[in-house]
Amino acid sequence: MPVTVKVPTPLRKFTAGAESVQGSGDTVGKLVEDLEQRHPGIRERLCDDQGKVRRFVNLYVNGDDIRFLQQLDTALKDGDEISIVPAIAGGAH
Secondary structure, eight states: OEEEEEOOGGGGGGTTTOSEEEEEOSBHHHHHHHHHHHSTTHHHHHBOTTSSBOTTEEEEETTEEGGGTTGGGOBOOTTOEEEEEEOOOOOOO
């Protein structure tokens, strides 16, 4: 089941510079595994050693944050759009 994954600039070194890539999987977790097969090294940037999404990475399915859905068990369907959004820190003192 193909889905489109929007890749942020810091991770494009894993996708040969592509802004978006195709992936497959019936859950976000399976999609991450598929992305790792297609683009080695990307999983460790998205998930920690326990296999959970890193706290400074946000994943959205069709605009909905997976943290408020079923996290990596969030179901995917053909044509879904997944956005990888790194958290941005900073601000004025």
